[in-house]
Amino acid sequence: MLRFSLLLLLLSCTAHSTLLGWVESPGYPSGYSPHSSLNWSRCAPKGHTLSIKLIHLDMEDSQDCENDAVKVFSNGNLISVLCGQKEYEELQSSVNPLLFSSPGGCLKLLFHSDYSNIKRHTGFKGFYTIQDFDECNDDTSNECTQFCHNFIGGYHCSCRHGYHFAEDNHTCTVSCTEDLSGLNRGEISSPNWPGTYAEDANCEYTLSVEETLQLELRFSELFDVEQNRDGQCIDALRIKTPTGTLGPFCGNTPPPSPLLTYSNHIKIHFTSDGFGSNKGFSLQFQTRDKICGPAVTSHSTVTPLKTEYDRGQTVTVTCDVGYAVNTKGTKDLLTQYESTCQSTGTWTPIYPCTIVDCGLPLIEDNSILQLVDSAEQNTQYNHQIQFNCSSTYYTLEGDDTYICNASGEWISARGKAEMPKCTGVCGKPPQYISSAGRILGGKKAALGEIPWQLLIKYPNKGGASLINDQWAVTAAHVVDGVEETSLTLFGGQVDATLTDEHTITSERIIIHPGYKKGIASDKQTDYDNDIALIRFTTRVNFGPNLLPICLPEVNRGVLENEYGTVSGWGMTDVKDKLRFRSRFLKYAHISAYSQPECRNTPTLPSHNQAMTFTDNMFCAGAPGKDSCAGDSGGPLFMPMLSLSADEGPYYLIGIVSWGAPCQLEPKSDYIQKGYYTKVENYVNWIKKTIEEKKP
Numbered sequence: 258m259l260r261f262s263l264l265l266l267l268l269s270c271t272a273h274s275t276l277l278g279w280v281e282s283p284g285y286p287s288g289y290s291p292h293s294s295l296n297w298s299r300c301a302p303k304g305h306t307l308s309i310k311l312i313h314l315d316m317e318d319s320q321d322c323e324n325d326a327v328k329v330f331s332n333g334n335l336i337s338v339l340c341g342q343k344e345y346e347e348l349q350s351s352v353n354p355l356l357f358s359s360p361g362g363c364l365k366l367l368f369h370s371d372y373s374n375i376k377r378h379t380g381f382k383g384f385y386t387i388q389d390f391d392e393c394n395d396d397t398s399n400e401c402t403q404f405c406h407n408f409i410g411g412y413h414c415s416c417r418h419g420y421h422f423a424e425d426n427h428t429c430t431v432s433c434t435e436d437l438s439g440l441n442r443g444e445i446s447s448p449n450w451p452g453t454y455a456e457d458a459n460c461e462y463t464l465s466v467e468e469t470l471q472l473e474l475r476f477s478e479l480f481d482v483e484q485n486r487d488g489q490c491i492d493a494l495r496i497k498t499p500t501g502t503l504g505p506f507c508g509n510t511p512p513p514s515p516l517l518t519y520s521n522h523i524k525i526h527f528t529s530d531g532f533g534s535n536k537g538f539s540l541q542f543q544t545r546d547k548i549c550g551p552a553v554t555s556h557s558t559v560t561p562l563k564t565e566y567d568r569g570q571t572v573t574v575t576c577d578v579g580y581a582v583n584t585k586g587t588k589d590l591l592t593q594y595e596s597t598c599q600s601t602g603t604w605t606p607i608y609p610c611t612i613v614d615c616g617l618p619l620i621e622d623n624s625i626l627q628l629v630d631s632a633e634q635n636t637q638y639n640h641q642i643q644f645n646c647s648s649t650y651y652t653l654e655g656d657d658t659y660i661c662n663a664s665g666e667w668i669s670a671r672g673k674a675e676m677p678k679c680t681g682v683c684g685k686p687p688q689y690i691s692s693a694g695r696i697l698g699g700k701k702a703a704l705g706e707i708p709w710q711l712l713i714k715y716p717n718k719g720g721a722s723l724i725n726d727q728w729a730v731t732a733a734h735v736v737d738g739v740e741e742t743s744l745t746l747f748g749g750q751v752d753a754t755l756t757d758e759h760t761i762t763s764e765r766i767i768i769h770p771g772y773k774k775g776i777a778s779d780k781q782t783d784y785d786n787d788i789a790l791i792r793f794t795t796r797v798n799f800g801p802n803l804l805p806i807c808l809p810e811v812n813r814g815v816l817e818n819e820y821g822t823v824s825g826w827g828m829t830d831v832k833d834k835l836r837f838r839s840r841f842l843k844y845a846h847i848s849a850y851s852q853p854e855c856r857n858t859p860t861l862p863s864h865n866q867a868m869t870f871t872d873n874m875f876c877a878g879a880p881g882k883d884s885c886a887g888d889s890g891g892p893l894f895m896p897m898l899s900l901s902a903d904e905g906p907y908y909l910i911g912i913v914s915w916g917a918p919c920q921l922e923p924k925s926d927y928i929q930k931g932y933y934t935k936v937e938n939y940v941n942w943i944k945k946t947i948e949e950k951k952p
Contacts, residue, residue, distance in 0.1 A: 276301070276387045280309065282316075282327070282368055282380030289325075289380045295368035299385060300358075304410035306390050307364050308357040311383040314343045317374050325374070327381055330365040331358050339381070356383075360390040360398065400427035402457055402531050420455065433460035433527070441466060441544045447527055447537025451479070454492075454529060454537035462525040469600050470544040472523055473515045480511035481536035483529070492529040494538060498522070511538070517565070519550050519602050547602030556580045556610040559596075566598045576610035579638035579663050583611040590665050613638040615661035618676055625651045625679040625726075636661060646679040650799035654678045681725050681799055683807035684709075684894075684906030701841035704751050707824050709806035709909075710842060710892065711761070712747045720825045720891025721746060722909050723805045726796045728947055729761075731890035732912050732934065733772040733789040734781070741766045744791065749803035751842040753826045759803055765792040767946055769939065783869040787914040787934045790946055806894060808944075809908040809937045815875045817851045821895040821910055823877075823931070825888030845882040846897050849875055850930065859917040859930075868915065873938050875911060878929040888913045893933050909936050 276299070283293045301307035309329065317325040318341035329337040337355055358364050364385070392398040392412040393405035401414035416422060416429035423430050431448045433455075445462050447454040464472055474496070483492040484507040493505035494512075498520040506512050527538075549566040553559055557580070559572040566572065575593050576582060582591040590613070596604040614637050620626050628634060629643040636642070644657050655677030656669035666674055686708045702710075711721040711729055716739055721731035729746065736744060744763035747756070768774065771786035797803060824844035855876040858868040870876075877893065893911035911933030 276307070278385060279382065280366060280385055281382040285380040285382055286313075287379070288377040289370055291370055291372050291374065293368070293370045295366070297367075298363060298365040300363035301361055301387050302410065303361045304390055304392075304412075305387045306358050306360055307362070307385065307387050308353075309364060309366070309383045309385045310353045310356070311339075311343075311348045311381060312345060313379070313382045314339060314341075314348060314352075315379040316340045316342070316381065317370070317378055318342070325370040325378070327366060327368045329356055330367070332362045333365075360392075400425070402427065403429045423457070423459075428457050430457045430459060431455040433458060434462075436463045438463055438465035440464070440542075441470075442542060444539065444541050445525060446539035447482075450537050450539055452536070453534045456529060456531045456533070458527060458529040460525075460527040463523075464525070464542060465522045466544050468521050469547055470521050471547040471602055472518045472520065473543050473545050474512070474518065475514045475541045475543075476511035476516070477539040478511065479536060480506075480538050481509055482507040482538060483533045483535045484508045492533065492535065493527070495526045497524045497526060517548070517550075519547065521547070521602075547600065549598035549602055549604055553596050553604045554607055554609050556612075568598055568600045571595055571597045572604075574608075574610075579613055580610040581613050581665070582608045584608050613661065613663060613665050615665050615667050618642070618659070618667050620676060626653075626677065638663060642667065644677050648679075648799060650682055650804060651679040652682050654680045681805040683724075683805045684908060686804060686905075686907075701839075702751055702824065702844050705802040706751075706898070707822075707842065707844060707892075708749070708802050708804040710748075710824055712750070712753055712826055712842075713890065714745065714747065714753070716743065718826070718887050719889040720913065721791060722892040722912070723748060723797070723803065724808060724909070724943070725805050725947075726799060727793050729791045729793070730909070730912065730936075730943065731789055731791060732914055733768045733774075733787045734784065734914075735890040736766050736789050736791070737768065737772075737774055739766060742794075746791070746793075748797065749800065753840050753842075759797060761797060762794045763791050764794040765950065766790075767792070767950070769942065782866055784915045784932070784934075785869065785871045785873055788912060788936070788939050790943065792950060806892060807906050807908045808940050809910055811937055811940050813908075813910075813937045815849045815910060815935065815937075818848050819895065820846055820848045820897040821877065821893050822846055822898040823888070823891070823893040823911075823913065825885075825891035825913065827885040827888030827891075839887075844898065845879070847877045847879045847882050847893075847929075847931075849877045854930075855932070858932075868932075870932070873935050874914065874932050875935050876916075876930050876932045877911070878931055880929075882929055889915075911936060 280297050282289050283295060284290060299307055316327070319325070322338050322340035325340055327339045328335060337352065339352065343352065356364070389409045391407045393407040399405050399412055403417055403420065404415040406413050406415065414427050420429040420431055422428065433448045437443060448458055448460065449455060466472060482494055484490050488508070490505045490507035493507050495502055495504040496518065498518050499522060500520065503516070503518070551559055551562060551564060553572065553574045556577045557574050558577070559574055561572065572595070573593055574596050582594055584591065594606070594608055596606055599605050616636050617628065617634065625646050625648050626644055627647045629645055634642050638661050641658055641660050644653060646653050655675065656671055656673060657677065659667040659669050662668045668674055686706055709723040711723055713719045713721055713731070713735060717735050719731065719735035721729040723729050741763060744766060746761040746763070748759040748761060750758040766789060768789040769786040772788070773783060822844050824842060826839050826842055855874070856870050858870050860867045891913045892909050893913065894907045895910045896905070896907065914932050914934045916931035
């Protein structure tokens with residue numbers, strides 16, 4: 258340990274003790290040999306600089322000194338690259354003045370020669386030495402504000418008479434901090450008034466009187482505090498009160514007199530920089546009874562408005578537009594309150610007026626409706642938010658941009674307060690090449706061709722139509738007597754044997770109140786109001802194979818010979834007198850019949866009287882085409898399913914309800930006739946029921 262400490266001491270002494278001497282190239286003056294090099298460095302102590310003065314330079318000359326060169330660095334920065342031959346006078350005038358370090362810095366000299374020289378060169382020689390650095394002649398090296406005194410290795414500062422050092426021991430200032438508390442009158446002026454005030458002044462005068470009094474200031478007409486040409490304060494006078502700061506004041510115009518502070522405790526603060534020859538200020542202070550000023554709280558106005566108010570006077574405080582009273586005790590949005598001037602010169606009560614914040618709007622949980630960049634939304638007054646639908650299978654219904662108004666409500670650009678909704682894009686399936694097959698023995702539908710078609714397998718087999726992401730519509734007789742939560746539906750498929758596609762469970766079954774429940778199906782003659790709604794336990798995810806169908810307009814009407822398409826998994830074939838239901842979804846194009854034709858209802862074999870026809874029904878069919886058993890509850894939609902991309906959207910016009918027994922092997926001229934629930938008569942009931950059953 259002793260040897261190590263001694264070594265460190267010797268190294269330290271070596272670095273700073275040899276501070277003058279010669280530095281020369283290898284072999285000087287006989288000449289340096291190829292591949293010669295020299296690495297030399299020295300450092301100056303604090304407050305000194307190190308310099309090199311070359312007296313001789315004779316080296317091989319080359320472009321940019323690529324061959325032989327001597328390089329000089331100051332604190333790691335390259336300051337000179339030398340080669341060739343230079344006379345002593347040139348070295349003294351143009352080279353040596355550059356070869357010096359910063360105060361306390363280091364110089365490093367690197368020399369190298371390449372592999373050969375045409376002739377032998379003597380090299381270089383220079384003398385290095387240290388010298389004291391005069392900080393007082395360099396404004397960037399000292400921080401003295403008045404006097405600077407240089408000594409070997411450093412400097413110190415001093416101040417003129419009447420000044421003293423600040424905490425940094427460089428800045429000269431004056432003693433001008435004074436506590437005048439308890440005085441009801443007196444005079445305060447800038448240092449050396451009425452002469453030129455001191456540089457670098459930082460004066461603070463404290464005044465404090467009884468709580469029921471306020472301090473009044475009267476300035477002399479002579480007011481001279483330095484400012485720049487733009488009117489900005491270079492030196493400044495400020496008056497600080499518990500409620501705020503008056504000023505800064507500068508220039509040649511004094512503050513208004515008398516200046517009421519509305520406070521019994523103030524601090525007068527005066528600052529100046531290190532330059533200027535201005536006179537400053539003088540003021541007299543005295544006390545008077547406290548009054549209240551016209552400002553109760555920020556972002557508000559008062560009524561009646563006066564310049565001052567006496568004790569006991571009351572005003573109405575009204576928050577600015579977009580601000581509200583923050584009482585922290587009520588949820589109501591208040592914009593006004595009353596406040597009374599107290600003997601202490603303060604208003605009571607004082608409630609802040611804070612900017613109205615509408616908060617993020619309430620939208621349904623798990624909704625497709627989303628806020629654009631909701632994490633970065635500003636929900637305060639006059640700011641905007643935007644909505645969009647996160648799925649391409651939905652469209653935004655309503656305005657997309659809303660503004661937070663002064664009442665704390667989100668209002669659209671058209672003045673609507675109701676939030677927008679995302680509704681499923683209805684009746685727009687992908688385009689497929691369709692074959693006009695029949696349900697009875699027809700060809701199967703392509704996947705996604707009728708994406709609103711749902712299959713009910715049990716407890717009763719039938720169909721249903723998807724009308725939004727949480728509701729389907731079917732025939733009442735299909736779900737009559739079925740327990741609400743036991744119904745299972747399947748969507749997004751055409752093969753009835755599949756069970757791994759979209760499985761949907763029911764939460765509610767709502768049968769139209771006008772439907773006669775509980776009648777045995779083989780005896781029933783009245784299917785009026787044969788319609789029911791099914792609410793799902795969870796929302797379904799729309800996709801290309803699962804999309805809703807549109808509801809028709811109220812009072813649309815069904816025209817005679819108007820074509821539509823009916824679809825389902827009902828009976829399509831017979832073998833050995835056994836009827837088979839279709840494994841695959843099928844559809845057929847049929848047309849509506851006239852009212853007289855529809856009123857000519859059949860008498861079913863199991864009934865003793867004809868079936869009932871009402872205005873809530875219509876009938877349709879075509880030669881050899883009809884819905885059949887197992888199709889009940891499924892859709893009849895218009896326009897007719899088409900190859901054209903311009904067709905649609907498709908509307909749910911009818912629901913498969915009842916009819917005469919299907920002729921599975923009909924004659925070619927046999928006209929099938931099925932009866933359908935007229936959906937247009939129930940659109941208002943559907944919408945009202947869905948709205949009322951929202952969670």
